[in-house]
Amino acid sequence: MSAFAGQNRPAALQQFRLATRFAFREMRGGLRGFVIFLACIALGVGAIGAVNSVSTMMNQGIEREGRAILGGDLRFALEQRQASAEELAFLKSLGAVSETIEMRSMARLPDGSDQSLSEVKAVDDAYPLYGSMETKPAGPLTDLLAERNGRFGAVAAEELFSRLGLSPGATIRIGDAEFELRGVITHEPDLLSGGLAFAPRLVVSQEALASTGLVQPGSLVQYAYKVRLAPGTDAARATADAKSRFPEAGWSIRSFENAAPSLQRNIERFSQFLTLVGLTALIVGGVGIANAVNAYLDSKRLVIATLKSLGASGRFIVTLYLIQILSLAALGIAIGLVLAAIAPFATARFLESVIPVGAEASIYPGALALAAVFGLLTALVFALLPLGRTRDVPATALFRDASAGMARMRWVYLATSVGLALIVAALALLIADDRRVAAIFLIAIAAAFVILRVVALGIQWAARRAPRVSSTPLRLAIGNIHRPGALTSSVVLSLGLGLTLLVTIAIIDYDLRQEIGTSIAERAPNFFFVDIQAAEIDAFKAKIGELAPEGRLAAVPMLRGRITKLNGEDVSTMKVPPEGAWVLRGDRGITYSATLPENATVTEGEWWSKDHAGGPLVSFSAEEGHALGLKLGDTVTVNVLGRDVTAKIANFRAVEWQSLSINFVMVFSPDAFAGAPHAWLATLSMPNASAEEEKTLLNAVTNAFPAVTTVRVKDALDAINQLIAQLALAIRAAAAVALVASVLVLSGALAAGNRGRIHDAVVLKTLGATRRTLIRAYSTEYLILGAATALFAIAAGALAAWFVVSRIMALPYRFDASVATVTLVAALVLTVGFGLLGTWRILGQRAAPFLREL
Template identity: 75%
Template sequence: MSVAETTEAVAAPARPDIVGGRSHFRLALRFALREMRGGLSGFYIFLACITLGVAAIGAVNSVATMMTSGIAQEGRAILGGDLRFALVQREATAEEMAYFNELGDVAEAASLRSMVRLPDGTDQSLAEVKAIDGAYPLFGTLETTPAAPLGDLLAERDGRFGALAASELYDRLGLEPGQTIRLGDSDIELRGVIDREPDVLSDGFNFAPRLMIAGAALDATGLIQPGSLVEYDYKVRLTGNNRDAEALSKAANERFPQSGFQIRTAAEAAPSLQRNIERFSQFLTLVGLTALIVGGVGVANAVNAYLDSKRAVIATFKSLGAGGSFVVMVYLIQIMLLATVGIALGLVLAAIAPFVTARFLESVIPVAASASIYPVALLTAAVFGALTALAFALLPLGRTRDVAATALFREAGATGGYRMRWAYLGSALGLALVIALLALAMAGDRRVALIFLGGTAAAFVILRAVAIGIEWLASRAPRVRSTPLRLAIGNIHRPGALTGSVVLSLGLGLTLLVTLATIDYDLRREIGTGLASRAPNFFFVDIQSSEIDGFRQTVGELAPGAELNAVPMLRGRITALDGQDVATMEPPEEGGWVLRGDRGLTYSPTVPENSSLTEGEWWPEDYEGEPLVSFAAEEGRELGLSIGDTLTVNVLGRDITARIASFRAVEWETLAINFIMVYSPNTFAGAPHAWLATLSVPQDAGVSEEAILNRVTNAYPAVTSVRVKDALDAINGLIAQLALAIRVAAAVALVASVLVLAGALAAGNRGRVHDAVVLKTLGATRKVLIRAFTTEYLLLGLATGIFAIGAGAAAAWFVVDQIMQLPFVFDWTVALTTLGVSLVLTVGIGLAGTWRVLGQKAAPVLRNL
């Protein structure tokens, strides 16, 4: 809209409705729409920032909703029934089985880890063994190759039972269907490949490939011994009037108070996976929100540049009697209309995301991802986008409101140097607070969300302080002889300098990138080399008490000089803390994992290795009093436990209550034998149990891990041997998948930063035109100006990159050292890469925008000064 059109429109007669009420808004809307006929020039970066942030938040929440909805819809197939009763180290009694059968159809399964060997004993592999009955599966379909009846595939033929295995097991042992393996004391024929197991998610994380056999085959292997680490699952399909799974779950605990059941319903089919999805989506949502807030800076820059280009129109409005509020309304309408376009584009991308990712997610997580449009997720993203656009638009609009018309006509900048009213600043801060409160309300872990948002707010303040510091240093720099360098230093601290915009735009994205890259590096380094160097070579599980002496002797002969540590082990589930049923408690976020599922237990007359007393006293070696327990100090603090409190665990169907006698600092990072709970020896007198052992082999022992594994597996087929290297490789695979998603999230934040940087530099081009023309008039050549601008951008990029490296390293140290409690090592490759990216972006984008400025003719510009 030209100045002439504005003058004609405002000066037209019969305009008493220019003030007040609904007519006031209608007139502002008319002017806003008329002025937008000129197109979206100057607002493309504005749209990109809003679109990117809204798309990130909407896509993450839509995909998370798709996954959780898929788990909920297939809850019974994932769980394997309407109800699932789990027992550790014991089978259900006759009375308990009768109760299960009263509820409906029952499918029994037993799960354990064991070694699978070639018949000649030359090779072996750890496997997750699952023994099922004829009723399996009650829900869902077990997909196999060949697609034959399950009973036929697992039946006994010619004295051998059949088995199904995951393709990974065939690959590890170099086998094909039809060949034979040895499990325990039995030869078993592999008859097919498991393509899809309906209830695999409910079994938790698996370290080894699946081997599925019949229950009768498990009995024949001889693997089940007193104290063997076996989980028995009883999955029930409710029939008759038994429909309320939650009520039946409570009734079962009341009827069998000491059973030790871990009961789950279809509503919590895969609780661990659901928690991980919620936590990860929360993290990605916060990263997306950070990208949106960074984009908000781009919104402010774009609005500021747009208002600067409209200074003559605004001056005309005010000269003809329009008030400041009317001018603000006109441009606020334009900005929010454009924000609506950006939000709509972002919502389209977010709505597409589930359809794009569904197939990929199904290959990673065996859940049917039925893609759809998720209104709540999209509405959440739209609200965040609208609030962010409004909050950051109010800042430049507030400065424009009270600028006099004469100043607008005379000054090169429409709003520079003028303060806004407190109402606008307060409104912007209020909207920022609303955004933070919404993010906290959505967060499952409000502590993490609060830290994240607090860190983001602090980063804005610190980055602003860094920019001020850079300007201060530049203003106090000694005079240099080089003209380009002198001009560059002057540009850094002069009024209207780009320093604040560049540091704020790029600093936050680069800091986040350094933080995530360093955390990823330290995790991989610790698991790949650090833990591997400190951890034992092997874990041996389910060593029978009658075999422990022979086992020690065999290992001693096989690997002289190796260190073997063995302790008794049982499994139990905490049922009460200081007399309060844990089922009625709201577990804390940090220590709540201790109360979920069963935990390993041991007893010892002395303080175990790799731990030290922090509070309380240890019992005498010949202690015979009431049962006592020593609890891990950190986990005890998180659960609010104190010396003298009582702790009840269910072991082998019995509730055992012990008094807390001490707390111990446990060195979990060594991966040596450690337990949350260590009991006085008299607590489990007479209870059947097995032994757990670790073996650390020196490098000069003269024997390979493969030879040790082969000898032990053949000599003790019922003992489960876990090579630590294989376990760490499995964990590394998980970290790699998480790292990919984290890098994508960091890339989104970095892209937002680049967009904002481009917008900030574009917004400063108007001032650069005047600078370049004046300097060229005074004799400066294009070469001198290019060198000056290049030097300026290099200095700004260098300062921003150095800050990002320092701030990112500090943030990564806090996460790695203080939260994860792992050794912190900074990767200087990350530092150099960050510095390079910063310099390339600032210089590249800066010169790309400045090149057009250098070609401006002097006369047209000088006439408007």
């Protein structure tokens, strides 16, 4: 052992080898006391690795099938107009072209007794350029859609057959034409290229669509031109040529490398959120890591004292036990990586049924490496703190006192731990899609740790100053809360974060459901009517007045346009914050009005006069306008029907999007679109209308105006609720991981405190305390700690939910009392249950072996 003393720098390697040999010799005794340590690391690493592996699998599936998903190498989309002869000639010069036409329309039974909203897609003979359209029964698509006996064919999604109670061979009406449903669509290769679909797909030929009479000037219809590039043609160069040759075409251009941007964006955002939740679980588990390391070092106090007495330096002690901890951390990380590697294989088939993308499961080294780095860094952050306190404890103190391991820590260990924590935070920000949200999340976690520590100190302070009580169990419980080595900090930290996260998610979920299912449903109109032709608007109003005399109809002109420039700068080159970026993506609904809309309030500037003719003006939604950095007098250029219209911002107005009434980001002065063909958009509110009355009106409107698309708001809200329920299930599952980590940490903290509890119990029993008295004392202690932790979790979770709901989502905040009750009960069950489980074993120990050590 003399080799421990007097070593110089060249002997550092020899010392490290010696420490390694000692470390692995000690580990031969098994992993007792480190089960929680391993579980906490494995759980956090597994959650982060699984989320990122599945996300990578889905994104790679989209990239792999990019051409089939997009329908070509390039996709040129135009709103409300077909490509001109010159534009079409240019596209054909690039390679093979397939044109599809998409719009929404009502598919109705021939007798007019029922109908369903459908996403109509008209295809040409070249469709599809990539992939294949699969139907049941199978057959060439051109044959299935061909005209037979004066009636065109159609194929539709299974959902449309279910809604109308039909089977292949049945007849439906679309606009002015009848169609024979000849097959069920089992696979549509480019389903995702057009974005999220709100109704079942119905595919017809372009000749058939022309016979319906649905496509009129101003109709909301999209023309998409999919191009299979000729060999040697570069997609980027072709895109640049299209923009330079046709600067006012107004088309949206995408390549197969960006086939489904909306879906990929949502996958990345959801993955980011779940990664942060997994990181929270890992950080919560970090408390368990610190407890396990502290308890392990406490159990090794005699070994450490012996080594120091024989000349071992503090650095040698830290190296020895750091090697052990890193070895165990590597084992925990390996277990987590195995779980993460299995996740894509376990979820691939399920995800394919939800998202029509081929998910080929594999092992994703990048996702696993990221999870491993998070796990290793987190283990080091929490392990260095107890290790640093062990270095300078003198051997005599270790022999004399079991609690002597708590010495003043050298600043280098604390600084290293803080530095590693900052690296973890920086890494989380680096991989985040929305760094603002990630930063808020990380700051909240850090603040929660500090606040939970303050809460624990506050509970101990209150217990220390509590008046003396006559009840022995209560007096013992209060004493246990504030005595040296108390479990207070461990219990509050372990349960606090997990419960807070669950409370936050539960309240947000409750508020969303209340707002969509109750508040919005009460304020929203009953129907939206789209594509009302200008020549039919007066007749339409008259018909609604006849069908719903008590109803309130609102109608406005509507066009589609895409913002191309802000203050003369191309928006494709601008960097804008995420909260305003959605306005610049794709086409927006726009309108014009001589007067201020009823549901709007001007917040800046003034509305134009009714007879304004001094050049195009625009009223911009205040929240979105400020997010884009716009101010009064700035200019906005919008491409409508292939023509750029530049308008000056005259005012900003507040818009209540939650009302689902007619709202637009941009409202223009009437002179901006003088003479432009357009349709009308209308809403109908029917207070207290029954489902039967709504159905009667829907049938009558559809039969009288077959070209008008009617959307029943209740159906749309039901679809949104189902989507929220699916997202909430995934989020709750991720949050449950954090709670499981909390429970593991709690059980580990209670187990780590058992040694001191055995000592106390033996002494108290020797002095005459009964088992019943001790059980009551410990139960009371756990009740107090559980209740205090639950109250903090309820308060912190409610505050976090308020911030998300009120500030980020801009929705009314409501507190759900049932969440508070469930949280309180869960905290008490966990603390008292785990506490009494360990206490029962403690009280069963014989006194003699422990008394001999006193």
